Amino acid sequence: xxxxxxxxxxxxxxxxxxxxxxxxxxxxxxxxxxxxxxxxxxxxxxxxxxxxxxxxxxxxxxxxxxxxxxxxxxxxxxxxxxxxxxxxxxxxxxxxxxxxxxxxxxxxxxxxxxxxxxxxxxxxxxxxxxxxxxxxxxxxxxxxxxxxxxxxxxxxxxxxxxxxxxxxxxxxxxxxxxxxxxxxxxxxxxxxxxxxxxxxxxxxxxxxxxxxxxxxxxxxxxxxxxxxxxxxxxxxx
Numbered sequence: 001x002x003x004x005x006x007x008x009x010x011x012x013x014x015x016x017x018x019x020x021x022x023x024x025x026x027x028x029x030x031x032x033x034x035x036x037x038x039x040x041x042x043x044x045x046x047x048x049x050x051x052x053x054x055x056x057x058x059x060x061x062x063x064x065x066x067x068x069x070x071x072x073x074x075x076x077x078x079x080x081x082x083x084x085x086x087x088x089x090x091x092x093x094x095x096x097x098x099x100x101x102x103x104x105x106x107x108x109x110x111x112x113x114x115x116x117x118x119x120x121x122x123x124x125x126x127x128x129x130x131x132x133x134x135x136x137x138x139x140x141x142x143x144x145x146x147x148x149x150x151x152x153x154x155x156x157x158x159x160x161x162x163x164x165x166x167x168x169x170x171x172x173x174x175x176x177x178x179x180x181x182x183x184x185x186x187x188x189x190x191x192x193x194x195x196x197x198x199x200x201x202x203x204x205x206x207x208x209x210x211x212x213x214x215x216x217x218x219x220x221x222x223x224x225x226x227x228x229x230x231x232x233x234x235x236x237x
Contacts, residue, residue, distance in 0.1 A: 020048040021234040025201035036062025053106035103146035115160040160232040163198040172223030
């Protein structure tokens with residue numbers, strides 16, 4: 001199990017990276033030794049692809065499916081498919097290689113140097129756009145991958161200004177329980193971010209994690225937790 005945990009940690013991208021005009025930072029905390037949460041970034045051409053997901057179940061089985069997703073997208077992204085087709089292809093492969101009861105919520109995004117982001121969401125918690133005017137939830141109604149073999153997916157386009165951030169997370173973050181049994185919740189997360197436009201990606205991650213720890217007090221996490229912040233920070237020439 002310890003070896004599996006080290007291998008899984010090696011699949012994660014480097015912390016606090018800058019690619020395609022975007023700064024990326026994240027928090028990744030398994031509830032046990034290994035995690036069913038999935039996060040990866042791939043810089044391909046002039047675009048930055050990013051994937052955040054949550055495989056059903058826990059433990060070794062979920063971590064194996066997480067590694068499967070990691071390998072799958074590393075192979076599919078260089079094919080240059082449009083984003084919805086990319087996710088549809090991943091859904092078919094995932095459906096063919098898992099049991100009927102297994103699925104994964106998943107966000108796949110592509111960000112470019114001009115601040116344009118395309119998102120395809122398969123049943124995952126809605127990401128947050130932190131802009132100068134406040135925090136906006138980017139809604140989607142698609143099903144998780146692995147549910148239906150021939151499922152179709154659509155994408156959403158969002159334009160970001162310098163200093164804007166995109167925050168994605170797994171439900172283990174917002175559903176974390178406090179001492180009183182209350183969930184942390186998306187509303188508390190949104191309120192925390194309202195006055196933090198322009199803060200760096202690492203600052204935002206640390207602020208969110210500190211607030212979550214305050215909510216949880218001394219209670220241990222019962223689910224894997226992942227939080228990813230991408231901030232549009234174009235390089236000035």
